[in-house]
Amino acid sequence: MSTLLTAQSISYHVTSGSILEAVSFTLNQGDRIGLIGHNGCGKSTLLKLLDGTISDYHGALTRANHSLIERVEQHLPVDLNHVTMIDAVLDRLPPAERLAEAWRAEVLLAEMGFTEQDWSLTAGTLSGGQHTRLLLARALIRQPDLLLLDEPSNHMDLPTLLWLEDFLTRWKGSFVLVSHDQYLLDQVTNCTWIMRDKQLQFFRLPCSQARQALAEQDLADEHRYQSEQKEINRLEKSAKRLATWGKVYDNEDLARKAKQMDKRVDRLKDSQTQLTAGTPWQLTLKGEALPANRLLSMTALEVRPAPEAEPLFEVISQQLKSGDRVAILGRNGAGKSSLLRLLWQRYQDAADNAGNSQTSSLAFHPQLRLGYYDQRLAQLTDQDTLMDALRPFAPLTDELRKMALISAGFPYVRHQERVATLSGGERSRLLFIGLTLANYHLLFLDEPTNHLDLEGKExxxxxxxxxxxxxxxxxxxxxxxxxxxxxxxxxxxxxxxxWHDLDRLYAKLSGQNTADPVAGHLPTDLIEIHDTVTDFTESDVSDPQAQISEDEQLLTRLMALESLLEDDLARKAKHQKPKLQRTWRDEIEQINLALGLA
Structure with a gap:
């Protein structure tokens, strides 16, 4: 296994403090690394160190002579906005090679899902997901040994995300992937780097297993720390007692022993196990169930991106009640966010019109309290201070607002800062604080994970x-x-x-042929069994032995499913498979219906 690069005692400092301190690692050919960590910990900075964009660091970073490294940026470079796609890809090659290698650029763009008509489009007109595909093509035309991907899944719709997963699974080279999508990381990586406390933890495990291993390591460190602290406390107490006796009895020997013990305490403190600083904020949302059949209902509701625009889609008939947690899926531009904005605007209009929340196409419960997380973070006013920004969410005292800000990592000295000074991640955290302080009957969450790290998502x-x-x-x-x-x-x-079957829904979004949503209620194998039973019932009712045979098949399947479900539920929660449990339960319910046991 050849080495692509090695780092020895890498440290990097900026004006606000250090980001990395004495970090060492080796990256080998075949490593498919997921790089994770809290927002702002320095993941993007590390990628820039690896590809040479940042050079003012301390330590030694050695790249193999034969290896070529390419970094795929988070955002499209500004100088490419007015460049055609084909030229943007060829731009990565020396001018003398561009004409001869134009065919490779065309092949790459085709592999990225672009048609020949797309190649002449300017890069600035593309969507976020298309930007990522274009940037990948720019990197791949140089045939790199190592790809550095900086949050390529941000702002991708689900179909594009599924495409990225498939691409990385098939990619034969090595890569370092920065992402907060644990599902993606588990599917495509075999190693994990975790940036924390200005250090880099390495695990030859995919993301979820690596995080579990780190949690177990943290628990062991906590136990070791407590044991060490117990010994330090004992020695400090003994040293204090000896020092007191030395004074009382004017005994130099006791005083000397007390000083020796103090030195031993100092050495123990210097070598004491270091615990992680962790994160001070935990995301929680408090809600209240409204005792009613529905919170809102929609009938023949047309969703438009703007009042004068053509409708994007129609909601024929849907209702939502307390306890319903509905995921709205679809491609970018389909109108998902437009639906939430439309409902939010209608709700605000109803509040302005003395609670009149009924129209021919939309009805809110008259007592409904609604909270909204807008991906544009538009509920926060730039000129408000952090304290003032929280006032519209709940009628609380200033003291409670101060405590909420402090517990979320905003120290008291920042409470009079303007919202405009916050980063995207900080604005997102402030909005979540506001939603946490309130007690809503219904929440609209529009892309709430864009600025959340893995812990925040969980x-x-x-x-x-x-x-x-x-x-x-x-x-x-x-x-x-x-x-x-x-x-x-x-x-x-x-x-x-x-839809009720997520696997079929994902297949639909990824472009595969799949059944309609009604058929999607039944797992594939059960649809076949159900069809067999239906055919038998209609044509072979004269043969009771055939009926017994079909029933026995269903009962055998039912017993097997119940055994699988029981065994999985007996496991520890972290090892259970909720998705499979849901599938098994659905199939059990359908078999019970087919057998007349429900």
Missing amino acids: ELAETLQTFAGGCLLVSHDRALIEQSCNRFWLVHDGKLEE
């Missing part, structure tokens, strides 16, 4: 699972969707449909 999924009200969620994060949602709406071909 906290969001966990808090949504126990959210007492209802929720409409627009997201392309499969882990969040699968862990927190119990209903699934697909915006496709000008209409909104409800």
